[in-house]
Amino acid sequence: MRVHIIGTGLLGASLGLALSQQNYRVSLEDTSPTAEQLAADLGAGEPAGGQGADVDEPDIVVVATPPDVAAGVIAEALRAYPRATVTDVASIKTRLLEAVRGMVGASELDRYIGCHPMAGRERSGAIAARPDLFTARPWVVCSDEDTPADRLGAVVAMAEATGASVIHLDPGIHDAAVARVSHVPQVVASLVASQLRHAPLEEVALAGQGLRDVTRIAASDPGLWTQILTGNAEEVRAVLRDLRTELDAVISALDLGPGSTGVLARTIAWGNEGYDRIPGKHGQAPTKYAVVTVLVPDTPGTLARLFKDIGDLGINVEDFRMDHAPGRRLGIVDVSVVPATQQELEIGLSSKGWQIPESVIEKEGHA
Numbered sequence: 001m002r003v004h005i006i007g008t009g010l011l012g013a014s015l016g017l018a019l020s021q022q023n024y025r026v027s028l029e030d031t032s033p034t035a036e037q038l039a040a041d042l043g044a045g046e047p048a049g050g051q052g053a054d055v056d057e058p059d060i061v062v063v064a065t066p067p068d069v070a071a072g073v074i075a076e077a078l079r080a081y082p083r084a085t086v087t088d089v090a091s092i093k094t095r096l097l098e099a100v101r102g103m104v105g106a107s108e109l110d111r112y113i114g115c116h117p118m119a120g121r122e123r124s125g126a127i128a129a130r131p132d133l134f135t136a137r138p139w140v141v142c143s144d145e146d147t148p149a150d151r152l153g154a155v156v157a158m159a160e161a162t163g164a165s166v167i168h169l170d171p172g173i174h175d176a177a178v179a180r181v182s183h184v185p186q187v188v189a190s191l192v193a194s195q196l197r198h199a200p201l202e203e204v205a206l207a208g209q210g211l212r213d214v215t216r217i218a219a220s221d222p223g224l225w226t227q228i229l230t231g232n233a234e235e236v237r238a239v240l241r242d243l244r245t246e247l248d249a250v251i252s253a254l255d256l257g258p259g260s261t262g263v264l265a266r267t268i269a270w271g272n273e274g275y276d277r278i279p280g281k282h283g284q285a286p287t288k289y290a291v292v293t294v295l296v297p298d299t300p301g302t303l304a305r306l307f308k309d310i311g312d313l314g315i316n317v318e319d320f321r322m323d324h325a326p327g328r329r330l331g332i333v334d335v336s337v338v339p340a341t342q343q344e345l346e347i348g349l350s351s352k353g354w355q356i357p358e359s360v361i362e363k364e365g366h367a
């Protein structure tokens with residue numbers, strides 16, 4: 001199967017890496033010759049030679065450019081490769097489909113299948129690409145009754161070859177869903193991080209894991225996200241309005257008038273409820289893991305020794321997170337394991353000389 005990827009940044013290069021490992025023949029095209037060459041050098045596929053590249057007819061063309069140019073690139077690919085199925089990975093679907101519909105005829109449109117892998121990072125470009133980016137992530141496919149079954153099958157097979165799980169959705173339903181689970185979270189993370197801009201550095205230095213958990217995606221690309229937010233403006237605005245209502249209630253409750261504690265407690269409790277609905281590892285319901293905290297010297301090879309010792313105890317690591325103690329060469333490693341193995345792990349690691357300050361049961365965290 002030949003796949004031609006147009007746009008070889010984070011998503012395009014990650015896809016190229018994943019498909020190359022599954023014996024797909026991948027060619028790469030980008031308006032930036034450096035981006036194209038970099039993705040090729042990293043092993044994502046063969047460079048095709050820049051914009052308007054003339055590659056042997058591919059079976060599938062994947063457009064992985066920024067959303068604001070995606071419609072034009074999709075229309076151009078439908079014309080340039082008259083037998084290929086053309087798909088994309090853009091984060092917004094309704095407006096993109098409308099724009100493509102305005103640029104091509106009905107028979108060409110039948111060869112276009114909009115997609116959106118729900119997998120990404122807060123960094124851009126091929127240098128941040130990973131072959132396992134899509135593993136166990138949802139991959140939304142927006143086909144309709146006019147989509148030929150063989151073309152749909154080829155796109156689904158390609159998505160599944162990356163390790164993703166395919167979900168068929170109407171573009172409108174997709175856009176409403178991602179406003180809530182992706183686009184508004186990005187806005188909120190950015191707003192929270194923005195509050196730090198003028199804070200004294202001594203205050204910021206107190207930051208614990210809570211702030212880091214809430215703000216990882218605040219490092220995302222402003223250019224890309226401006227396009228995503230404007231491309232899904234109506235749905236994002238609707239979710240933000242609901243959020244504003246609840247935010248206003250919290251602000252009023254902080255006047256500490258009658259009923260205020262109820263509002264504050266309810267806000268946190270409703271958050272608990274929403275959090276519990278987020279799917280956990282490999283798309284299953286969230287699992288409660290036991291977290292064993294280990295203090296490790298910040299020296300080369302220590303983590304490898306720790307994981308070997310855990311492996312020797314016959315215990316599986318479900319997740320792990322590492323932090324650094326401020327001003328000290330000390331790492332704080334949280335190892336998540338199934339609760340039944342927690343005590344055995346603590347005793348086993350202590351007997352091997354590892355320093356274990358405490359044990360806490362908590363829910364599975366987010367990457």
Ligand SMILES: NC(=O)c1ccc[n+]([C@@H]2O[C@H](COP(=O)([O-])OP(=O)(O)OC[C@H]3O[C@@H](n4cnc5c(N)ncnc54)[C@H](O)[C@@H]3O)[C@@H](O)[C@H]2O)c1
Binds near residue numbers: 035051070092
């Ligand atoms: N970043 C994420 O987390 C994420 C996740 C899922 C989907 N997406 C979607 O994937 C797409 C790409 O995002 P990304 O994060 O990989 O961006 P990126 O900036 O890392 O890469 C985009 C690449 O497209 C190239 N490009 C721009 N215009 C082009 C054109 N006309 N023809 C050919 N190449 C062109 C750029 O040079 C760049 O190399 C976007 O539509 C985005 O909505 C992103």
Ligand SMILES: O=C(O)C(=O)C[C@]1(C(=O)O)C=C[C@@H](O)C=C1
Binds near residue numbers: 091118123182
């Ligand atoms: O994990 C991240 O860094 C992401 O932001 C990825 C994420 C998301 O989950 O919201 C962001 C935008 C995409 O369209 C799909 C995935």
